Amino acid sequence: MDPKTTFLSCDWGTSSFRLRLVERETLKILAEESSKEGNAATAELWKQAGQPAEQRVAFYLAIVQRHLKKLEEAVKTPLDDVPVIISGMASSTVGMKEVPYKPLPFATDGSDLATETIAATADFRHEVLLISGVKSADDVMRGEEVQLVGCRFENTAEKQLFLHPGTHAKHVLVQHGQAVSLKTYMTGELFSLLSTKSILAASVAESGKLEEGKNRVWFEQGVRTSQEANLLHNAFLVRTNDLFKKASKPENYFYLSGLLIGNECNELRANIPAGITLAGEPVLVQLYGAALQALGIAGRCPVRTKTAEEVTLNGHFAVLQHHLSTPSH
CATH class of the missing domain: 3.30.420.310 (2-keto-3-deoxy-galactonokinase, C-terminal domain)
Known part of the structure; x- marks a missing residue:
C-alpha cells in the first residue's frame, strides 16, 4: 500500500476505538476496524500492567497495531509507513501521551491545532500525528476540533455555529476563519x-x-x-x-x-x-x-448537516496535509 496515497484515521474516544484506512484523493474508506477499547479502559489496563512511564506510548500503540494487522488482512497487503492520525482522548491524561490544549482561537482549516509527532520505530512502523484538544478560559473539547475543521467553514465575517450533539454537546462560534468561542452542554x-x-x-x-x-x-x-x-x-x-x-x-x-x-x-x-x-x-x-x-x-438561518464520519476524515486529512507541508517534511 502506497503511504503517499493513503493514511490511517484513528478516532480514539473515552469509550471507543475506530481505525480506518483511507484513500487520500477521494477519502474513500478502504478498510475499517473498531472496538470498545477506549482510552478509559486502556488507561486502567496500563495502570494494572505496572510498567515504567516511558513504555506508555508503546503500550497504547500495541492496541493500534493489533487493529492494523486486521486491516492488513482485509486489504491483503502490508501497510508499513502509512501515517496514522489520531484524535480524541488519546492526547489526554487517560491517553497515550498528554498534549496541552490549544487555546482559542484556532484556524478552521486545521493549520494551527496542537499536535505532537511520534516517530516510527522498529516495533511500530508508522509515523503518528497525535492531535490535541482546544480550550477556552472555562471550557474544553477533544476530538470535536477535528470535526469542526472537517466541516470546511467559509472564511466570512458572519458568525457561524458548529453544533456537535453528543454526550457533551459542543457549540462553537466561527468567524473570520477562526473558531472563537466554545460552550459545552451535558x-x-x-x-x-x-x-x-x-x-x-x-x-x-x-x-x-x-x-x-x-x-x-x-x-x-x-x-x-x-x-x-x-x-x-x-x-x-x-x-x-x-x-x-x-x-x-x-x-x-x-x-x-x-x-x-x-x-x-x-x-x-x-x-x-x-x-x-x-x-x-x-x-x-x-x-x-x-x-x-x-x-x-x-426558519431564520440555514442549517446544514454532516455525518461524524465525513467530518472526521475531512479533518484528519486537512491536519495531515498541513503537517506534511511543514519544512521538516
Whole structure:
C-alpha cells in the first residue's frame, strides 16, 4: 500500500476505538476496524500492567497495531509507513501521551491545532500525528476540533455555529476563519442519567424512531415545553405523563429528549447565527434538526448537516496535509 496515497484515521474516544484506512484523493474508506477499547479502559489496563512511564506510548500503540494487522488482512497487503492520525482522548491524561490544549482561537482549516509527532520505530512502523484538544478560559473539547475543521467553514465575517450533539454537546462560534468561542452542554449525559438512573427511568422506554407513530409529536412538544417553564419542573412531567397515561413510555422517551435538547438550544433563539452546521451521528443530527425547526431557528438561518464520519476524515486529512507541508517534511 502506497503511504503517499493513503493514511490511517484513528478516532480514539473515552469509550471507543475506530481505525480506518483511507484513500487520500477521494477519502474513500478502504478498510475499517473498531472496538470498545477506549482510552478509559486502556488507561486502567496500563495502570494494572505496572510498567515504567516511558513504555506508555508503546503500550497504547500495541492496541493500534493489533487493529492494523486486521486491516492488513482485509486489504491483503502490508501497510508499513502509512501515517496514522489520531484524535480524541488519546492526547489526554487517560491517553497515550498528554498534549496541552490549544487555546482559542484556532484556524478552521486545521493549520494551527496542537499536535505532537511520534516517530516510527522498529516495533511500530508508522509515523503518528497525535492531535490535541482546544480550550477556552472555562471550557474544553477533544476530538470535536477535528470535526469542526472537517466541516470546511467559509472564511466570512458572519458568525457561524458548529453544533456537535453528543454526550457533551459542543457549540462553537466561527468567524473570520477562526473558531472563537466554545460552550459545552451535558445534554446527552443528563438524558442518560434521567432515563436510566432516576425516578423517570420507569416512565420511558427506548423504542422506535423519531418518525414512527406520535414520537415526533411528543418530541416537539418537549422542545416547546422547554421554553415555557423550568427544566427541573418539566422533567417531572415525564413521570406524570406516564402516571396519567397521557403518553406511552416510548413517546415519553422522545418527550424527555425534546425537553433537554430544547433547553440546550434555547439561547440560540436570541442570538441567531448566519448559519448552523450540525455534525455528528445521524440519529442525533436528526433530533437536533427537528428541535431547531420546532424552535423556529431553522426558519431564520440555514442549517446544514454532516455525518461524524465525513467530518472526521475531512479533518484528519486537512491536519495531515498541513503537517506534511511543514519544512521538516
